[in-house]
Amino acid sequence: MTLKQYFRNIWDGMRSLAAGMRRTGYYFFHHKEIITQEYPDVPPRLAERFRGEVVMPHNENNEHRCTGCTACELACPNGTIKIITKYEITPDGKKKKALDKFIYHLELCTMCNLCIIACPTDAIKMSQAFEHSVFDRSQLIKILNKPGSRLMEGVE
Amino acid sequence: MFKEVLAEDQDCLTLNVGPQHPSTHGVLHLVITLKGETILRVDPHLGYIHRSIEKMCESLSYRQFIYVTSRMDYLSAHINNHGCALCVEKALQIEVPQRAQVIRVLMDELTRIASHVLWWGAMAMDVGAITPFFHAFREREMINEIMEETCGARLTMNYMVPGGVMYDLHPNFQRRVKQFISFFKSKLNEYDELLTDNIIFKQRTQHIGVLRREDAISFGATGPVGRGSGWACDVRKRAPYECYHQLQFEQVVEQAGDCYARYLVRMGEMRQSLSIIEQLIDNIPSGDYQAKTKAVLKLPKGEYYSRVETARGEFGVYIVSDGGTTPYRIKFRSPGFSNLSALDHMSRGHKIGDLVAIMGSLDLVIPDIDR
Numbered sequence A: 001m002t003l004k005q006y007f008r009n010i011w012d013g014m015r016s017l018a019a020g021m022r023r024t025g026y027y028f029f030h031h032k033e034i035i036t037q038e039y040p041d042v043p044p045r046l047a048e049r050f051r052g053e054v055v056m057p058h059n060e061n062n063e064h065r066c067t068g069c070t071a072c073e074l075a076c077p078n079g080t081i082k083i084i085t086k087y088e089i090t091p092d093g094k095k096k097k098a099l100d101k102f103i104y105h106l107e108l109c110t111m112c113n114l115c116i117i118a119c120p121t122d123a124i125k126m127s128q129a130f131e132h133s134v135f136d137r138s139q140l141i142k143i144l145n146k147p148g149s150r151l152m153e154g155v156e
Numbered sequence B: 001m002f003k004e005v006l007a008e009d010q011d012c013l014t015l016n017v018g019p020q021h022p023s024t025h026g027v028l029h030l031v032i033t034l035k036g037e038t039i040l041r042v043d044p045h046l047g048y049i050h051r052s053i054e055k056m057c058e059s060l061s062y063r064q065f066i067y068v069t070s071r072m073d074y075l076s077a078h079i080n081n082h083g084c085a086l087c088v089e090k091a092l093q094i095e096v097p098q099r100a101q102v103i104r105v106l107m108d109e110l111t112r113i114a115s116h117v118l119w120w121g122a123m124a125m126d127v128g129a130i131t132p133f134f135h136a137f138r139e140r141e142m143i144n145e146i147m148e149e150t151c152g153a154r155l156t157m158n159y160m161v162p163g164g165v166m167y168d169l170h171p172n173f174q175r176r177v178k179q180f181i182s183f184f185k186s187k188l189n190e191y192d193e194l195l196t197d198n199i200i201f202k203q204r205t206q207h208i209g210v211l212r213r214e215d216a217i218s219f220g221a222t223g224p225v226g227r228g229s230g231w232a233c234d235v236r237k238r239a240p241y242e243c244y245h246q247l248q249f250e251q252v253v254e255q256a257g258d259c260y261a262r263y264l265v266r267m268g269e270m271r272q273s274l275s276i277i278e279q280l281i282d283n284i285p286s287g288d289y290q291a292k293t294k295a296v297l298k299l300p301k302g303e304y305y306s307r308v309e310t311a312r313g314e315f316g317v318y319i320v321s322d323g324g325t326t327p328y329r330i331k332f333r334s335p336g337f338s339n340l341s342a343l344d345h346m347s348r349g350h351k352i353g354d355l356v357a358i359m360g361s362l363d364l365v366i367p368d369i370d371r
Helices: A003-029 A071-075 A114-118 B002-008 B053-057 B065-071 B074-092 B098-126 B131-150 B173-196 B199-205 B213-219 B223-228 B259-281 B335-341 B343-347 B352-362
Strands: A053-055 A081-089 A095-105 A125-127 A141-143 B013-017 B029-035 B038-045 B302-309 B314-321 B329-333
Touching: A003 B131, A003 B173, A003 B199, A071 A081, A071 A114, B029 B352, B038 B343, B038 B352, B053 B065, B053 B329, B065 B074, B074 B098, B074 B302, B074 B314, B098 B131, B098 B173, B098 B259, B098 B352, B131 B173, B173 B259, B199 B259, B199 B352, B213 B223, B213 B335, B223 B259, B223 B335, B223 B352, B259 B352, B335 B343, B343 B352
Parallel strands: none
Antiparallel strands: A053 A125, A081 A095, A095 A141, B013 B029, B029 B038, B302 B314, B314 B329
16 A cells, blocks of 8 residues: 555545545434424324224224124135124024125234235225234234124115 | 354354344344354344234235235335236236226325335434434325325224225325325435435445345346446336326336445436336326226136336235135245345445344335245
């Protein structure tokens, strides 16, 4: 290494140090450009398509849209959904298959959305809830249809 | 194997790096044989995050197996899904609508930028600079938000379905991507200022871990690792898929083959990806975002292979079908595995501190190596 190179290296070192420090100084005075999400204090704004967990919307008469066709159960890659059906007797005396329990294992779910697009009656959707931590894993097994709920009129 | 080296020279030291080591970016276990501080050989030991994804896929249907591939190379999850969807479409001869093709390419390039940005921060952290990591995460957050809005998830998107994409673009998509482009262009110059011209970074990476072109080809090191060694191996140029043949972009190739060359390739690729997005964002054709497919997909009996260019290199999907609803055998050719195989060759004779720089420049994602 020649003496010229030696001093050249020192100069390069000083220059790149100054370049880095200039950036640091810029952010020191432009602290509005620094992003901090103060999560537990300020709840985050989640997109409407965000996939948090599967829910089954019910209307004000405690009616859902699930016919118990098990399309979602078949579409699920992890065995997250288990549907138990029952037979209901319609007013005209016929036996009709209806949903008894929609069991959803949140602990197995990977939020892949395949059940939602498989559903022919739009009975289930993804909600924006994302704080899923519980103390016991049995609390993650959910029954999505509310007790006493019925199939909505006109949904086949 | 490392016992042989020990027998030759009693002064050697065998050192375990990992599986839980901050500089290996995951559960990678390296058995290093050292003489003093000089590396004699490196033996990567795999198996700590093996989830037998290939075997799992054999019991999943052709719609279901796509989401599992997000868990391999999670930083380019979208591109992995793309490769699988392409393979199924190839087998079923599904024509993907123009709009879906453009959406897919847009998402691929956004994913590539997000992956390279994260790599940029991690690489800088590996060689001792802390600040770039925070800068990188800020830019990546913008892409993650775009992904969250359109795909519904930030990392494991599962947006690709055989025949197109799962949803149409979100109405805000174009506006936010344009915002991101203008923001990121200025930040790329900042990246150059901070790291590319930094003398410490240059001295840590130049002439370190040299991989010659012939070796890159024989190890099968694709992606930025292969292109950093002067091997023009970009699948997007070599075997264009979707609408890549209509786009104007350059294949970034550097000749030096050292860590700095691989760094420059990735920096160049971020600019190329930006230009691809710029070309497409105002020209998204209208029409369907998904081709009509049957409810149950059955691939005809045979073997199918398709490949895509992920952020790390060539990703191949090989499906053997016996005509049923699930694949008979699936093999993934993941870029990380081949790139890791060159690590021993590259790091011999270097100091132990350089090993971290070499690993950083390889951009290893361990779940991709160890499926």
